[in-house]
Amino acid sequence: MKIIHISAECYPVAKVGGLADVVGALPKYLNNSGVYSQVFMPFYDNKFTKTNHFDTIYSSEVFLGETTYKFNILVLQDSTLDFDVFFVDIPDLLFKDYVYSYEDTERFLAFQIATLDWLLTWHDYPDVIHCHDHHTGLIPFMLQESFKYEDFRHIPSILTIHNAQYQGWFPHDKVHLIPAFNFDNVGLLDWGGTINPLAAAIKCAWRVSTVSPTYMEELKKNANGLESLLSAEGAKCSGILNGIDTDVWNPETDEFLIENYTINTVNKGAKANKKHLCDAFNLDENKPLFAFIGRLVHQKGTDLFPEIFKNALKNNDLNILLLGSGDPYLEDSLNALKTEFEGNYNTYIGYDEKLSHIIYAGADFLLMPSRVEPCGLNQMYSLRYGTIPIVTKIGGLKDTVIDIEETNGFGFCHDTTNVAEINETINRAVKLYSTPSKYKKLRTQIMTIDHSWHASAQQYINLYNSIN
Protein backbone atom coordinates (compact mmCIF):
# COMPACT_ATOMS: atom_id res chain seq x y z
CA MET A 1 0.00 0.00 0.00
CA LYS A 2 1.30 3.48 -0.88
CA ILE A 3 0.25 6.53 1.15
CA ILE A 4 1.06 10.15 0.48
CA HIS A 5 0.91 12.68 3.29
CA ILE A 6 0.34 16.28 2.27
CA SER A 7 1.24 18.88 4.88
CA ALA A 8 2.46 22.45 5.41
CA GLU A 9 4.97 21.28 8.06
CA CYS A 10 7.25 18.29 8.57
CA TYR A 11 10.07 17.91 11.11
CA PRO A 12 13.02 18.46 10.63
CA VAL A 13 12.36 20.39 7.41
CA ALA A 14 9.94 23.04 8.67
CA LYS A 15 8.34 23.19 12.11
CA VAL A 16 6.00 25.66 13.74
CA GLY A 17 4.38 23.24 16.17
CA GLY A 18 3.07 19.75 16.73
CA LEU A 19 1.87 19.20 13.13
CA ALA A 20 5.53 19.01 12.07
CA ASP A 21 6.33 16.44 14.74
CA VAL A 22 3.49 14.18 13.63
CA VAL A 23 4.15 14.42 9.88
CA GLY A 24 7.87 13.95 10.61
CA ALA A 25 7.27 10.72 12.51
CA LEU A 26 4.11 8.90 11.37
CA PRO A 27 5.43 8.18 7.80
CA LYS A 28 8.59 6.67 9.28
CA TYR A 29 6.63 4.33 11.55
CA LEU A 30 4.28 3.44 8.67
CA ASN A 31 7.29 2.60 6.48
CA ASN A 32 8.68 0.42 9.28
CA SER A 33 5.36 -1.44 9.27
CA GLY A 34 5.56 -2.04 5.53
CA VAL A 35 3.16 0.74 4.49
CA TYR A 36 5.12 2.83 2.00
CA SER A 37 4.68 6.49 2.94
CA GLN A 38 5.85 9.69 1.33
CA VAL A 39 5.44 13.37 2.23
CA PHE A 40 4.59 16.33 -0.04
CA MET A 41 5.27 19.76 1.41
CA PRO A 42 6.06 23.33 0.36
CA PHE A 43 9.65 24.44 -0.27
CA TYR A 44 10.34 27.31 2.15
CA ASP A 45 13.33 29.59 2.52
CA ASN A 46 14.67 28.27 5.83
CA LYS A 47 17.73 26.74 7.47
CA PHE A 48 16.96 23.26 6.18
CA THR A 49 16.61 24.31 2.55
CA LYS A 50 19.70 26.55 2.81
CA THR A 51 21.89 23.75 4.20
CA ASN A 52 20.79 20.89 1.93
CA HIS A 53 21.07 20.23 -1.80
CA PHE A 54 18.12 19.44 -4.04
CA ASP A 55 17.46 18.03 -7.52
CA THR A 56 14.61 19.27 -9.67
CA ILE A 57 12.62 16.31 -10.96
CA TYR A 58 9.68 18.10 -12.57
CA SER A 59 8.84 21.65 -13.69
CA SER A 60 5.58 23.11 -14.86
CA GLU A 61 3.12 25.93 -14.31
CA VAL A 62 0.20 26.16 -11.96
CA PHE A 63 -2.89 28.21 -12.84
CA LEU A 64 -4.57 30.21 -10.13
CA GLY A 65 -7.51 31.87 -11.84
CA GLU A 66 -5.94 34.09 -14.50
CA THR A 67 -2.47 34.07 -12.96
CA THR A 68 0.22 31.54 -13.79
CA TYR A 69 3.03 30.57 -11.44
CA LYS A 70 6.07 28.48 -12.25
CA PHE A 71 6.62 25.49 -10.00
CA ASN A 72 9.20 22.74 -9.55
CA ILE A 73 9.17 19.48 -7.69
CA LEU A 74 12.40 19.01 -5.77
CA VAL A 75 13.91 16.05 -3.95
CA LEU A 76 16.82 15.92 -1.55
CA GLN A 77 20.25 14.85 -2.72
CA ASP A 78 21.72 12.40 -0.19
CA SER A 79 18.65 12.36 2.01
CA THR A 80 19.09 11.29 5.61
CA LEU A 81 15.34 11.37 6.26
CA ASP A 82 13.49 8.12 6.95
CA PHE A 83 10.95 8.67 4.15
CA ASP A 84 10.76 10.39 0.76
CA VAL A 85 9.87 14.06 0.81
CA PHE A 86 8.75 15.83 -2.37
CA PHE A 87 9.12 19.59 -2.14
CA VAL A 88 6.66 21.75 -4.06
CA ASP A 89 8.64 24.83 -4.99
CA ILE A 90 6.56 27.81 -6.12
CA PRO A 91 9.18 30.58 -5.87
CA ASP A 92 6.71 33.48 -6.06
CA LEU A 93 4.40 32.16 -3.36
CA LEU A 94 5.92 29.56 -1.06
CA PHE A 95 9.62 30.35 -0.88
CA LYS A 96 9.43 32.63 2.19
CA ASP A 97 11.28 32.65 5.50
CA TYR A 98 8.04 31.78 7.29
CA VAL A 99 5.50 28.96 7.05
CA TYR A 100 2.31 30.90 7.83
CA SER A 101 1.21 34.49 7.37
CA TYR A 102 -2.10 36.36 7.27
CA GLU A 103 -2.26 36.12 3.45
CA ASP A 104 -2.08 32.41 2.80
CA THR A 105 -5.07 31.61 0.59
CA GLU A 106 -3.21 31.79 -2.72
CA ARG A 107 -0.05 30.21 -1.29
CA PHE A 108 -1.64 27.03 -0.01
CA LEU A 109 -4.20 26.80 -2.81
CA ALA A 110 -1.38 26.89 -5.38
CA PHE A 111 0.51 24.29 -3.29
CA GLN A 112 -2.49 21.95 -3.39
CA ILE A 113 -3.14 22.39 -7.11
CA ALA A 114 0.54 21.96 -8.05
CA THR A 115 0.68 18.80 -5.93
CA LEU A 116 -2.32 17.26 -7.71
CA ASP A 117 -1.13 18.44 -11.16
CA TRP A 118 2.15 16.65 -10.60
CA LEU A 119 0.41 13.53 -9.27
CA LEU A 120 -1.55 13.41 -12.54
CA THR A 121 1.75 12.69 -14.31
CA TRP A 122 2.44 9.60 -12.16
CA HIS A 123 1.89 6.13 -13.62
CA ASP A 124 1.27 4.56 -10.28
CA TYR A 125 -1.26 6.51 -8.21
CA PRO A 126 -1.16 6.29 -4.40
CA ASP A 127 -3.65 4.09 -2.54
CA VAL A 128 -4.56 6.82 -0.07
CA ILE A 129 -4.08 10.58 -0.04
CA HIS A 130 -3.74 11.70 3.56
CA CYS A 131 -4.27 15.45 4.13
CA HIS A 132 -3.30 17.31 7.29
CA ASP A 133 -5.25 20.37 8.50
CA HIS A 134 -6.96 23.10 6.50
CA HIS A 135 -3.90 24.01 4.38
CA THR A 136 -4.56 20.81 2.44
CA GLY A 137 -8.33 20.77 3.01
CA LEU A 138 -9.35 21.57 -0.57
CA ILE A 139 -7.66 18.44 -1.88
CA PRO A 140 -10.51 16.05 -0.95
CA PHE A 141 -12.93 18.46 -2.66
CA MET A 142 -10.80 18.78 -5.82
CA LEU A 143 -10.27 15.01 -6.00
CA GLN A 144 -14.02 14.56 -5.95
CA GLU A 145 -15.23 17.57 -7.96
CA SER A 146 -12.63 19.24 -10.21
CA PHE A 147 -12.95 18.10 -13.84
CA LYS A 148 -9.22 17.95 -14.39
CA TYR A 149 -8.74 15.46 -11.55
CA GLU A 150 -11.38 13.00 -12.79
CA ASP A 151 -8.73 10.24 -12.90
CA PHE A 152 -8.40 10.51 -9.11
CA ARG A 153 -12.07 9.90 -8.24
CA HIS A 154 -11.35 6.40 -6.95
CA ILE A 155 -8.45 7.38 -4.67
CA PRO A 156 -9.57 7.46 -1.02
CA SER A 157 -8.74 10.63 0.89
CA ILE A 158 -8.28 11.13 4.61
CA LEU A 159 -8.29 14.37 6.55
CA THR A 160 -6.54 14.52 9.91
CA ILE A 161 -7.57 17.50 12.02
CA HIS A 162 -4.69 18.62 14.20
CA ASN A 163 -6.44 21.79 15.23
CA ALA A 164 -10.01 22.76 14.32
CA GLN A 165 -9.59 26.34 15.55
CA TYR A 166 -7.99 27.30 12.24
CA GLN A 167 -10.07 26.59 9.14
CA GLY A 168 -8.51 28.61 6.28
CA TRP A 169 -11.64 30.67 5.46
CA PHE A 170 -11.70 32.81 2.31
CA PRO A 171 -14.47 34.67 0.49
CA HIS A 172 -16.57 33.27 -2.36
CA ASP A 173 -15.20 35.87 -4.77
CA LYS A 174 -12.02 33.75 -4.89
CA VAL A 175 -13.87 30.58 -5.88
CA HIS A 176 -12.57 30.96 -9.48
CA LEU A 177 -9.06 30.14 -8.15
CA ILE A 178 -10.18 26.53 -7.62
CA PRO A 179 -9.89 24.32 -10.75
CA ALA A 180 -13.27 24.15 -12.56
CA PHE A 181 -16.00 21.93 -11.12
CA ASN A 182 -19.74 21.46 -11.45
CA PHE A 183 -20.99 24.68 -9.86
CA ASP A 184 -24.13 22.95 -8.58
CA ASN A 185 -21.83 21.49 -5.91
CA VAL A 186 -20.33 24.77 -4.71
CA GLY A 187 -22.17 24.22 -1.43
CA LEU A 188 -19.57 21.61 -0.53
CA LEU A 189 -17.05 24.42 -0.16
CA ASP A 190 -19.28 26.60 1.95
CA TRP A 191 -19.80 26.86 5.67
CA GLY A 192 -21.56 29.88 7.15
CA GLY A 193 -21.50 31.88 3.92
CA THR A 194 -17.78 31.65 3.27
CA ILE A 195 -15.42 29.14 1.68
CA ASN A 196 -14.14 26.96 4.50
CA PRO A 197 -11.40 24.49 3.46
CA LEU A 198 -11.56 22.53 6.71
CA ALA A 199 -15.34 22.12 6.40
CA ALA A 200 -14.99 21.16 2.72
CA ALA A 201 -12.51 18.44 3.72
CA ILE A 202 -14.79 17.13 6.47
CA LYS A 203 -17.57 16.85 3.89
CA CYS A 204 -15.52 15.33 1.05
CA ALA A 205 -12.79 13.18 2.66
CA TRP A 206 -13.60 9.48 2.80
CA ARG A 207 -12.52 9.41 6.45
CA VAL A 208 -11.79 12.11 9.02
CA SER A 209 -9.54 11.54 11.98
CA THR A 210 -8.35 13.75 14.76
CA VAL A 211 -5.47 13.36 17.13
CA SER A 212 -7.13 11.98 20.28
CA PRO A 213 -10.39 10.18 21.10
CA THR A 214 -11.48 12.82 23.65
CA TYR A 215 -10.90 15.70 21.22
CA MET A 216 -13.09 13.88 18.68
CA GLU A 217 -15.92 13.90 21.21
CA GLU A 218 -15.27 17.50 22.23
CA LEU A 219 -15.39 18.65 18.61
CA LYS A 220 -19.06 17.74 18.42
CA LYS A 221 -19.68 20.44 21.07
CA ASN A 222 -16.83 22.89 20.47
CA ALA A 223 -15.26 23.15 17.01
CA ASN A 224 -15.20 26.86 16.22
CA GLY A 225 -18.51 26.64 14.33
CA LEU A 226 -18.15 23.14 12.84
CA GLU A 227 -19.92 21.27 15.67
CA SER A 228 -23.06 20.30 13.74
CA LEU A 229 -21.03 19.31 10.67
CA LEU A 230 -18.81 17.01 12.72
CA SER A 231 -21.84 15.50 14.43
CA ALA A 232 -23.55 14.93 11.08
CA GLU A 233 -20.39 13.34 9.62
CA GLY A 234 -19.73 11.40 12.86
CA ALA A 235 -19.93 7.98 11.20
CA LYS A 236 -16.72 8.55 9.23
CA CYS A 237 -14.84 10.29 12.07
CA SER A 238 -12.49 8.77 14.63
CA GLY A 239 -9.85 9.84 17.15
CA ILE A 240 -6.36 8.33 17.00
CA LEU A 241 -3.95 9.45 19.71
CA ASN A 242 -0.64 10.83 18.42
CA GLY A 243 2.54 9.03 19.35
CA ILE A 244 6.01 10.47 19.84
CA ASP A 245 9.14 9.75 17.84
CA THR A 246 11.17 7.88 20.43
CA ASP A 247 14.33 8.14 18.29
CA VAL A 248 14.23 11.93 18.33
CA TRP A 249 12.86 12.18 21.88
CA ASN A 250 15.18 9.90 23.83
CA PRO A 251 17.04 11.29 26.88
CA GLU A 252 19.67 8.58 26.47
CA THR A 253 20.76 9.76 22.99
CA ASP A 254 19.32 13.28 22.58
CA GLU A 255 22.18 15.36 21.15
CA PHE A 256 20.68 18.60 22.39
CA LEU A 257 21.00 17.66 26.06
CA ILE A 258 23.77 18.86 28.35
CA GLU A 259 23.98 15.37 29.84
CA ASN A 260 22.22 12.24 28.60
CA TYR A 261 20.55 9.87 31.01
CA THR A 262 18.43 6.76 31.42
CA ILE A 263 15.85 5.81 33.97
CA ASN A 264 18.72 4.61 36.21
CA THR A 265 20.69 7.83 35.95
CA VAL A 266 17.85 10.35 35.75
CA ASN A 267 18.63 12.02 39.09
CA LYS A 268 22.14 12.96 38.00
CA GLY A 269 21.27 13.59 34.33
CA ALA A 270 18.18 15.73 34.91
CA LYS A 271 20.09 17.68 37.58
CA ALA A 272 22.90 18.55 35.12
CA ASN A 273 20.35 19.86 32.63
CA LYS A 274 18.55 21.80 35.37
CA LYS A 275 21.84 23.34 36.51
CA HIS A 276 22.53 24.48 32.97
CA LEU A 277 19.11 26.14 32.74
CA CYS A 278 19.47 27.75 36.16
CA ASP A 279 22.91 29.15 35.28
CA ALA A 280 21.77 30.36 31.86
CA PHE A 281 18.55 31.97 33.12
CA ASN A 282 19.61 33.09 36.60
CA LEU A 283 17.33 30.69 38.49
CA ASP A 284 17.80 28.87 41.80
CA GLU A 285 18.64 25.22 41.26
CA ASN A 286 17.57 24.29 44.80
CA LYS A 287 13.95 25.20 44.11
CA PRO A 288 11.53 23.28 41.89
CA LEU A 289 11.56 24.45 38.28
CA PHE A 290 8.20 24.87 36.52
CA ALA A 291 8.37 25.40 32.77
CA PHE A 292 6.18 26.15 29.78
CA ILE A 293 7.03 25.55 26.11
CA GLY A 294 4.69 26.60 23.34
CA ARG A 295 2.79 29.15 21.36
CA LEU A 296 1.50 32.13 23.39
CA VAL A 297 -2.09 31.96 22.15
CA HIS A 298 -5.53 31.83 23.77
CA GLN A 299 -5.88 28.08 23.04
CA LYS A 300 -2.92 27.34 25.33
CA GLY A 301 -4.35 29.35 28.28
CA THR A 302 -1.18 31.46 28.39
CA ASP A 303 -3.07 34.76 28.74
CA LEU A 304 -3.59 33.76 32.39
CA PHE A 305 0.14 33.28 33.03
CA PRO A 306 0.97 36.80 34.30
CA GLU A 307 -1.56 36.41 37.12
CA ILE A 308 -0.77 32.73 37.75
CA PHE A 309 2.98 33.38 37.83
CA LYS A 310 2.64 36.35 40.22
CA ASN A 311 0.56 34.27 42.64
CA ALA A 312 2.88 31.29 42.41
CA LEU A 313 6.12 33.27 42.80
CA LYS A 314 4.79 35.33 45.74
CA ASN A 315 3.42 32.36 47.66
CA ASN A 316 5.93 29.59 46.96
CA ASP A 317 9.61 28.85 46.77
CA LEU A 318 9.86 27.97 43.09
CA ASN A 319 11.30 28.96 39.70
CA ILE A 320 9.43 29.49 36.47
CA LEU A 321 10.95 29.44 32.97
CA LEU A 322 8.91 30.11 29.84
CA LEU A 323 9.91 29.39 26.23
CA GLY A 324 7.50 30.61 23.58
CA SER A 325 6.26 33.35 21.33
CA GLY A 326 2.95 34.64 20.05
CA ASP A 327 0.71 37.48 21.21
CA PRO A 328 3.09 40.52 21.42
CA TYR A 329 1.10 42.11 24.26
CA LEU A 330 1.39 38.91 26.30
CA GLU A 331 5.10 38.61 25.50
CA ASP A 332 5.55 42.12 26.99
CA SER A 333 3.51 41.30 30.11
CA LEU A 334 5.52 38.13 30.69
CA ASN A 335 8.82 39.96 30.24
CA ALA A 336 7.67 42.72 32.59
CA LEU A 337 7.58 40.27 35.52
CA LYS A 338 11.31 39.60 35.25
CA THR A 339 12.43 42.52 37.39
CA GLU A 340 10.06 41.79 40.25
CA PHE A 341 10.96 38.10 40.40
CA GLU A 342 14.62 38.26 39.37
CA GLY A 343 16.45 35.08 40.37
CA ASN A 344 13.34 32.90 40.21
CA TYR A 345 11.70 33.74 36.90
CA ASN A 346 12.78 34.14 33.31
CA THR A 347 11.55 33.91 29.75
CA TYR A 348 12.97 33.15 26.33
CA ILE A 349 10.67 34.77 23.80
CA GLY A 350 11.25 32.99 20.51
CA TYR A 351 11.60 29.54 19.05
CA ASP A 352 14.53 27.31 20.05
CA GLU A 353 14.44 23.57 19.41
CA LYS A 354 17.61 22.81 21.41
CA LEU A 355 16.46 24.80 24.42
CA SER A 356 13.10 23.01 24.36
CA HIS A 357 14.85 19.64 24.69
CA ILE A 358 16.98 20.87 27.62
CA ILE A 359 13.85 22.18 29.32
CA TYR A 360 12.00 18.85 28.92
CA ALA A 361 15.02 17.26 30.63
CA GLY A 362 15.89 19.87 33.23
CA ALA A 363 12.52 21.16 34.45
CA ASP A 364 10.76 19.44 37.33
CA PHE A 365 7.22 20.22 36.17
CA LEU A 366 5.75 21.20 32.79
CA LEU A 367 2.73 23.51 32.70
CA MET A 368 0.03 22.97 30.04
CA PRO A 369 -3.05 24.96 31.08
CA SER A 370 -4.65 24.64 27.60
CA ARG A 371 -8.28 25.53 26.98
CA VAL A 372 -8.25 23.35 23.88
CA GLU A 373 -5.65 20.63 23.25
CA PRO A 374 -6.38 18.23 20.40
CA CYS A 375 -3.60 15.91 21.54
CA GLY A 376 -0.60 17.76 22.92
CA LEU A 377 2.86 16.31 22.47
CA ASN A 378 4.70 18.29 25.15
CA GLN A 379 3.19 16.27 28.01
CA MET A 380 4.34 13.04 26.32
CA TYR A 381 7.87 14.40 25.78
CA SER A 382 8.02 15.56 29.40
CA LEU A 383 6.90 12.13 30.67
CA ARG A 384 9.65 10.44 28.67
CA TYR A 385 12.23 12.87 30.08
CA GLY A 386 11.02 12.45 33.68
CA THR A 387 9.34 15.86 34.03
CA ILE A 388 5.91 15.80 35.65
CA PRO A 389 3.12 17.37 33.57
CA ILE A 390 0.48 19.74 35.01
CA VAL A 391 -2.44 19.84 32.58
CA THR A 392 -6.06 20.80 32.06
CA LYS A 393 -8.26 17.70 31.90
CA ILE A 394 -9.30 18.13 28.27
CA GLY A 395 -8.64 16.67 24.82
CA GLY A 396 -5.51 14.59 24.45
CA LEU A 397 -4.26 15.79 27.84
CA LYS A 398 -7.16 13.93 29.46
CA ASP A 399 -6.26 10.83 27.42
CA THR A 400 -2.59 10.83 28.49
CA VAL A 401 -2.33 12.21 32.05
CA ILE A 402 -3.96 10.80 35.20
CA ASP A 403 -3.98 12.91 38.34
CA ILE A 404 -1.74 11.64 41.10
CA GLU A 405 -4.68 11.43 43.49
CA GLU A 406 -6.48 8.95 41.24
CA THR A 407 -5.74 5.22 40.84
CA ASN A 408 -2.44 4.73 38.98
CA GLY A 409 -2.06 8.52 38.76
CA PHE A 410 1.25 10.19 37.90
CA GLY A 411 0.64 13.83 36.95
CA PHE A 412 -1.37 16.83 38.04
CA CYS A 413 -4.71 17.76 36.47
CA HIS A 414 -7.05 20.70 36.94
CA ASP A 415 -10.60 20.65 35.57
CA THR A 416 -10.64 24.02 33.84
CA THR A 417 -8.28 26.75 32.67
CA ASN A 418 -8.80 29.05 35.62
CA VAL A 419 -6.24 30.98 37.70
CA ALA A 420 -7.34 29.71 41.13
CA GLU A 421 -7.43 26.07 40.03
CA ILE A 422 -4.06 26.24 38.31
CA ASN A 423 -2.39 27.93 41.30
CA GLU A 424 -3.91 25.31 43.57
CA THR A 425 -2.47 22.58 41.33
CA ILE A 426 0.96 24.24 41.34
CA ASN A 427 0.76 24.24 45.17
CA ARG A 428 0.08 20.50 45.13
CA ALA A 429 3.13 19.99 42.90
CA VAL A 430 5.38 22.08 45.17
CA LYS A 431 4.22 19.93 48.07
CA LEU A 432 5.16 16.74 46.23
CA TYR A 433 8.60 18.19 45.42
CA SER A 434 9.18 18.86 49.11
CA THR A 435 9.26 15.07 49.68
CA PRO A 436 12.23 14.11 47.47
CA SER A 437 11.72 10.35 47.81
CA LYS A 438 8.14 10.62 46.45
CA TYR A 439 9.14 13.04 43.70
CA LYS A 440 12.06 10.88 42.55
CA LYS A 441 9.98 7.72 42.56
CA LEU A 442 7.31 9.38 40.44
CA ARG A 443 9.92 10.65 38.01
CA THR A 444 11.21 7.16 37.26
CA GLN A 445 7.64 5.82 37.09
CA ILE A 446 6.60 8.27 34.35
CA MET A 447 9.67 7.52 32.25
CA THR A 448 8.37 3.98 31.70
CA ILE A 449 5.09 5.12 30.09
CA ASP A 450 5.06 4.09 26.42
CA HIS A 451 3.72 6.72 24.01
CA SER A 452 5.71 5.55 21.00
CA TRP A 453 4.01 5.58 17.59
CA HIS A 454 3.73 1.78 17.24
CA ALA A 455 0.13 1.38 18.45
CA SER A 456 -1.13 4.57 16.80
CA ALA A 457 0.53 3.83 13.44
CA GLN A 458 -1.30 0.50 13.47
CA GLN A 459 -4.60 2.33 13.96
CA TYR A 460 -3.85 4.46 10.89
CA ILE A 461 -3.04 1.31 8.94
CA ASN A 462 -6.42 -0.13 9.98
CA LEU A 463 -8.05 3.09 8.79
CA TYR A 464 -6.27 2.88 5.40
CA ASN A 465 -7.31 -0.77 5.05
CA SER A 466 -10.93 0.09 5.81
CA ILE A 467 -11.15 2.21 2.63
CA ASN A 468 -9.02 0.11 0.28
Ligand SMILES: Nc1ncnc2c1ncn2[C@@H]1O[C@H](COP(=O)(O)OP(=O)(O)O[C@H]2O[C@H](CO)[C@@H](O)[C@H](O)[C@H]2O)[C@@H](O)[C@H]1O
Ligand atom coordinates in the same frame (compact mmCIF):
# COMPACT_ATOMS: atom_id res chain seq x y z
N1 LIG B 1 9.04 28.33 21.29
C1 LIG B 1 9.31 27.06 21.01
N2 LIG B 1 10.57 26.62 20.90
C2 LIG B 1 10.84 25.32 20.63
N3 LIG B 1 9.89 24.37 20.46
C3 LIG B 1 8.62 24.76 20.55
C4 LIG B 1 8.25 26.10 20.83
N4 LIG B 1 6.89 26.18 20.86
C5 LIG B 1 6.44 24.95 20.61
N5 LIG B 1 7.47 24.09 20.43
C6 LIG B 1 7.39 22.67 20.09
O1 LIG B 1 6.28 22.51 19.17
C7 LIG B 1 5.58 21.31 19.48
C8 LIG B 1 4.20 21.71 20.02
O2 LIG B 1 3.40 20.63 19.93
P1 LIG B 1 1.89 20.55 20.50
O3 LIG B 1 1.36 19.28 20.03
O4 LIG B 1 1.91 20.71 21.96
O5 LIG B 1 1.17 21.84 19.97
P2 LIG B 1 0.51 22.51 18.65
O6 LIG B 1 -0.55 23.32 19.26
O7 LIG B 1 1.54 23.21 17.87
O8 LIG B 1 -0.06 21.35 17.71
C9 LIG B 1 -1.35 20.95 17.25
O9 LIG B 1 -1.11 19.70 16.56
C10 LIG B 1 -0.52 18.73 17.40
C11 LIG B 1 -0.20 17.52 16.53
O10 LIG B 1 -1.32 16.79 16.18
C12 LIG B 1 -1.42 18.38 18.56
O11 LIG B 1 -0.72 17.51 19.45
C13 LIG B 1 -1.81 19.66 19.33
O12 LIG B 1 -2.74 19.36 20.35
C14 LIG B 1 -2.37 20.68 18.35
O13 LIG B 1 -2.72 21.90 19.01
C15 LIG B 1 6.43 20.58 20.50
O14 LIG B 1 7.39 19.81 19.83
C16 LIG B 1 7.12 21.74 21.25
O15 LIG B 1 8.30 21.34 21.90
